[in-house]
Amino acid sequence: MTSVLVYGAYGHTGRFVVSELRERGFEPILSGRDATKLPSGGRAASVDDPASLDRALDGAAAVINCAGPFAATAGPVLDAAARAGVPYVDVAAEIEANLDTFARDVDTVAVPAMAFFGGLGDLLATTAMGDWTAADEIHVAYGLTGWRPTAGTLAAGRVSRERRGSRRVRYAGGGLEYRDDALPTREWAFPAPLGTQPVLAEFSMADIVTIPRHLDVPEVTTYMTTAAAGELSAAGERDAAETFVVDVRVRAGGEERRIVARGEDIYAVTAPLAVEAVERVLSGRTKAKGVAAAGEIFDAPDFLRALEPHITLG
Ligand SMILES: NC(=O)c1ccc[n+]([C@@H]2O[C@H](COP(=O)([O-])OP(=O)(O)OC[C@H]3O[C@@H](n4cnc5c(N)ncnc54)[C@H](OP(=O)(O)O)[C@@H]3O)[C@@H](O)[C@H]2O)c1
Incomplete structure (x- = not known):
């Protein structure tokens, strides 16, 4: 089974992402900064401790960062994903944090603001x-x-x-x-x-x-x-x-x-958006490398069709 690390897994959005990963046959690895809020098997990690993020990412094929404010988390979690050589997806709505992430030059694939x-x-x-x-x-x-x-x-x-x-x-x-x-x-x-x-x-x-x-x-x-x-x-x-x-x-x-x-539900619907993105990146259905926006890296109409019934078009 493919493992995906969810950072901020016990937050409101993180919980939706964990469920969506399970529904799609992934094995979510639950991570966050507070060990007491994680279930057994969860991996506590702090953005101030890069080694803890590296340990959390061990064996993960990708990471979805749901821990915000992203001003504090996006940089360190993206750095850890880059060290591990795995794709990074976040749900950041902060314009400044998104600008910072788009300014990064990384070898791995990163899709910021992959959310509602x-x-x-x-x-x-x-x-x-x-x-x-x-x-x-x-x-x-x-x-x-x-x-x-x-x-x-x-x-x-x-x-x-x-x-x-x-x-x-x-x-x-x-x-x-x-x-x-x-x-x-x-x-x-x-x-x-x-x-x-x-x-x-x-x-x-x-x-x-x-x-x-x-x-x-x-x-x-x-x-x-x-x-x-x-x-x-x-x-x-x-x-x-x-x-x-x-x-x-x-x-x-x-x-x-x-x-x-x-x-x-703008929070719940963020989960299929982020998980669909990970699934596409892992299966190579991408049009760009490095840090990219959703419409830049994915076949947008095809992606939207895959979101039904969570999102209906018309
Ligand atoms: N773009 C969008 O459409 C969209 C959609 C959904 C969510 N979001 C964003 O996603 C973020 C989370 O939202 P939420 O609804 O899940 O909020 P939430 O329920 O309050 O959860 C916040 C999570 O972030 C963690 N966190 C905060 N600061 C952290 C830090 N410095 N290091 C590690 N973990 C940290 C919290 O952990 P602790 O409990 O340990 O503090 C908690 O797990 C927000 O920034 C929100 O704006 C964006």
């Missing part, structure tokens, strides 16, 4: 592009019925805000732009049954890093339903799962192409 935010939007945008080699604008609108964040999400948000000096960031004019003004608000016409909803525009998610990394497009904008963004800042327990619609529109020379994905 960052990975799915990129696969959808790449699919919508079809035979277009360039676009003028890409819009990724998140229609969430709510967003009860985990502690890990909130901590990642805090670290990201600190790293960018409390400024906001957007991707415009072919680059990242840091700004101090408020987010623009507007209405977005989601498909039924969600319909038209108020959204925060330039509510920047990891897609503003993953998409322009490999698609020729000067403007990438992400939007979030205002109600879901409000829940995020009110921050309670994650006591309910949301349903989602991701509405992606790609525009070039006055023409628009659109693709819509739907499903439930």
Whole structure:
């Protein structure tokens, strides 16, 4: 059986990833920094102790890093994967951590942001592009019925805000732009049954890093339903799962192409995204080497088809 190390295995997302690996016939090796939270057979390892990460990776064919904030974990876990010569996948939503990982030059395959935010939007945008080699604008609108964040999400948000000096960031004019003004608000016409909803525009998610990394497009904008963004800042327990619609529109020379994905539970759905990625990397179904975004390294339409029924397109 192929073993895959899950770092942050006892976190909310890590647990979904462990189950998904088991369902697909992999043997997950559970790892994290706190031995008391690991089951017997788990491998405690700290990002401050490279040798412990090397021991945790012994015999693993790949690693999925679910331990965030990734500002602290992505570098050391990727280093360990590179030393072991195995592929690295993470679910980081932190724009700064993703930028750091994409800046790395490693011999192994690494796919950062292989998750709901960052990975799915990129696969959808790449699919919508079809035979277009360039676009003028890409819009990724998140229609969430709510967003009860985990502690890990909130901590990642805090670290990201600190790293960018409390400024906001957007991707415009072919680059990242840091700004101090408020987010623009507007209405977005989601498909039924969600319909038209108020959204925060330039509510920047990891897609503003993953998409322009490999698609020729000067403007990438992400939007979030205002109600879901409000829940995020009110921050309670994650006591309910949301349903989602991701509405992606790609525009070039006055023409628009659109693709819509739907499903439930943005944390749960991250597991099939990350595990499908590992399965494809291990079976050589890749188009790139080194550090790459989902849409860059995988056959995006084929990948999306493989995600059904977790994610439905239409
Ligand atoms: N891109 C996306 O769509 C997406 C989707 C899901 C999750 N995520 C991200 O994934 C991360 C985890 O989310 P979650 O929902 O699983 O949160 P969670 O339930 O709070 O779990 C966080 C996990 O990270 C571990 N961790 C935190 N800092 C660590 C460090 N310095 N060293 C080792 N382990 C550390 C925690 O271990 P301890 O309990 O020992 O602290 C715990 O296992 C967050 O950053 C979140 O934003 C992104």
